Amino acid sequence: MNRVYIKTYGCQMNERDSEAVASMLRGRGYSIVDSEVDADVVLLNTCSVRDQAEQKAIGKAGRLQRDKRRNKLQLLGVMGCMAQNRGRDLLASLPDLDLVVGTQKFHQVPDHLDNLLASLKGLGPRPSTIIDLEAEAGSQNTIRGHGAERKVTAFVSIMQGCNMKCAYCIVPKTRGEERARPMEDIVEEVRELAANGTKEITLLGQIVNHYGKREFPTVGGKSPFVQLLEKVHAVDGIERIRFTSPHPVGFRQDLVEAYRDLPKLCEYIHFPMQSGSDRILRAMRRPYSREKFLRIVEALRQANPAMYFSTDVIVGFPGETDEDFAQTVTLFDEVKFDMAFIFKYSVRSGTEAEEMGDTIAKEIKEARNQVLLERLEQWSTARNEALIGTVQEVLVEGPARKGEGMFMGKNRGNRKVLFPGNARQVGELVPVRIDRATTTVLLGESV
Ligand code: SAH
Ligand code: SF4
Ligand code: F3S
Numbered sequence: 001m002n003r004v005y006i007k008t009y010g011c012q013m014n015e016r017d018s019e020a021v022a023s024m025l026r027g028r029g030y031s032i033v034d035s036e037v038d039a040d041v042v043l044l045n046t047c048s049v050r051d052q053a054e055q056k057a058i059g060k061a062g063r064l065q066r067d068k069r070r071n072k073l074q075l076l077g078v079m080g081c082m083a084q085n086r087g088r089d090l091l092a093s094l095p096d097l098d099l100v101v102g103t104q105k106f107h108q109v110p111d112h113l114d115n116l117l118a119s120l121k122g123l124g125p126r127p128s129t130i131i132d133l134e135a136e137a138g139s140q141n142t143i144r145g146h147g148a149e150r151k152v153t154a155f156v157s158i159m160q161g162c163n164m165k166c167a168y169c170i171v172p173k174t175r176g177e178e179r180a181r182p183m184e185d186i187v188e189e190v191r192e193l194a195a196n197g198t199k200e201i202t203l204l205g206q207i208v209n210h211y212g213k214r215e216f217p218t219v220g221g222k223s224p225f226v227q228l229l230e231k232v233h234a235v236d237g238i239e240r241i242r243f244t245s246p247h248p249v250g251f252r253q254d255l256v257e258a259y260r261d262l263p264k265l266c267e268y269i270h271f272p273m274q275s276g277s278d279r280i281l282r283a284m285r286r287p288y289s290r291e292k293f294l295r296i297v298e299a300l301r302q303a304n305p306a307m308y309f310s311t312d313v314i315v316g317f318p319g320e321t322d323e324d325f326a327q328t329v330t331l332f333d334e335v336k337f338d339m340a341f342i343f344k345y346s347v348r349s350g351t352e353a354e355e356m357g358d359t360i361a362k363e364i365k366e367a368r369n370q371v372l373l374e375r376l377e378q379w380s381t382a383r384n385e386a387l388i389g390t391v392q393e394v395l396v397e398g399p400a401r402k403g404e405g406m407f408m409g410k411n412r413g414n415r416k417v418l419f420p421g422n423a424r425q426v427g428e429l430v431p432v433r434i435d436r437a438t439t440t441v442l443l444g445e446s447v
Contacts, residue, residue, distance in 0.1 A: 001041075002041075002117070003033045004022075004025055004030050004031070004041045006021060006045060007043070007045065009046050009056060009080070010045070012202065012244060016204060017080065021079070021110075025110055025113070030110075040075065042064050042075075044064075044076075046080040048084075048174050049081070049170060049348075051347075051348075061094050062094065065094055074117075075099065075113070076097055076098055077099030077109075078099070079101040079106065080102075081175070083101055084103045084133055097129060099113070100129055100130045101131045105133075152396070152397050153201070153395070155201075155202050155204050157205070158181055158203045158204060158211055159178060160175060160178070161175045161178045161179055163177060163210075165352065167356075168345065170348040178207075180213075180214075183212070183227070183228055187231045190238060194238050200238070200239065201238060203232070203243040208243045208246055209246045209247060209255055210225070212228070222254045223252065241266065242266050245312075246269065248271075248286075248288040248292055248296055249288055260304060266414070267412055268338075269307065269310065270310040271296070271310065272311055273331060274313060274314050275320070276290050276329070276332065277323075280317055280324050280327075283319060294331070294334060306413075308339070308414065309336075309338055310337060310339035311339075312341045313328060314345050315368035316360035317345045317353070318345070318359045328368075329371060332375050337376060337380075338379060338380055339380065340372065342372045381438070383413075383415075384438065384440075384441075389434065390434055391447060392412075392432050392442065393411060393429050393430075394419070395410055395429055396425045397410070405421070409430065415442055417432055417442045419432045425446070432447065433447045
């Protein structure tokens with residue numbers, strides 16, 4: 001009765017939280033399995049950022065509830081942002097849920113599962129389904145991994161929550177107030193990861209460059225986030241550093257210079273623009289202009305000409321005209337993004353934008369989405385083709401999903417690289433000469 005399957009929706013924060021819950025459970029003797037078919041317990045770690053994300057998890061939970069009624073499953077739980085945001089409604093529509101855990105109480109999952117399983121065996125009272133959704137004062141929810149599973153790449157949470165007020169966004173509600181984790185804790189976790197063989201870390205926060213703004217002082221012109229980058233950079237064994245996501249507001253010269261001065265900091269940045277129209281940015285309550293966004297991009301390119309850029313864009317925000325959208329397209333083309341996540345606006349209840357309605361027709365959102373996807377394909381293919389003939393440093397993550405003897409890794413620009421390799425190369429930095437490219441992958445031979 002102790003096989004647990006965790007299915008994760010949403011962003012890297014959720015992936016990291018799922019990993020942390022999995023390793024706590026392993027530490028208690030549970031086994032983590034790769035499929036619900038083999039599981040006694042299924043936990044869905046959910047996302048609320050768009051309606052589609054919620055509907056997917058609700059659909060899944062409904063099907064699993066039926067499995068449970070047919071005794072194919074013992075326990076079913078929902079964790080994460082949707083549990084936090086609407087846990088009580090969920091329980092009303094899915095009465096067979098055994099566990100609802102919000103974003104602040106992941107650390108209680110193992111005890112709760114122990115108690116639930118004991119109660120199924122008649123060895124104790126049944127614990128309540130909803131773990132208190134209120135935040136604890138000072139709660140960090142930065143449970144750490146246990147055990148020594150080796151991960152070539154790892155996510156490290158540096159802060160929780162978000163204090164911005166982007167009009168469309170539910171995250172401040174699901175993740176609460178911004179709180180920074182102490183620098184020394186973060187560095188200690190990175191040291192442990194390095195000791196277990198991790199080579200690449202990605203620092204996670206809703207707005208990483210605001211890390212510790214209130215808690216820690218600026219030293220020598222360097223923000224707490226840049227100080228943290230330097231400390232992590234000094235950890236032996238870590239070869240690559242990435243982070244996600246920075247915000248244009250508070251993106252200062254010290255962070256630009258980090259890309260020049262810290263060789264482990266990969267020349268790849270996920271830098272959400274959301275829109276290229278100043279009017280829409282204002283309505284979204286994103287307090288920067290397209291000019292400011294472009295100035296930061298240019299400064300980064302100056303610090304490191306090989307820089308790769310990725311972004312998030314929302315199309316169809318209420319009131320977005322053809323003219324506004326044209327501004328988004330021109331900004332997109334000026335930056336020539338290598339990667340992008342394009343989202344159709346989705347009304348979230350309880351956000352400021354809710355009362356603006358959903359004024360842009362579905363077909364228009366779809367068409368705008370398509371325009372940007374085509375641009376992305378163009379810029380991404382061009383960037384990949386330009387790499388043909390070069391030798392790329394690839395951090396090998398493991399066997400490729402397809403192709404006998406093929407291995408997969410990423411270059412510093414976060415591009416997927418496939419090449420014929422061997423298991424000894426996993427976790428190593430391998431030089432690969434690129435001889436073919438598609439929009440999304442590079443193919444080559446190790447040299
Ligand atoms: N903290 C990050 C974003 C986290 S949410 C930042 O500010 O950059 C990830 C992305 O989801 C956002 O960048 C935005 O593009 C998209 N998103 C958020 N709310 C949305 C909504 N209501 N509709 C459509 N996309 C949304
Ligand atoms: Fe949401 Fe804005 Fe906070 Fe990002 S910065 S999580 S988009 S409120
Ligand atoms: Fe992430 Fe979705 Fe929550 S984007 S923070 S899992 S609402």
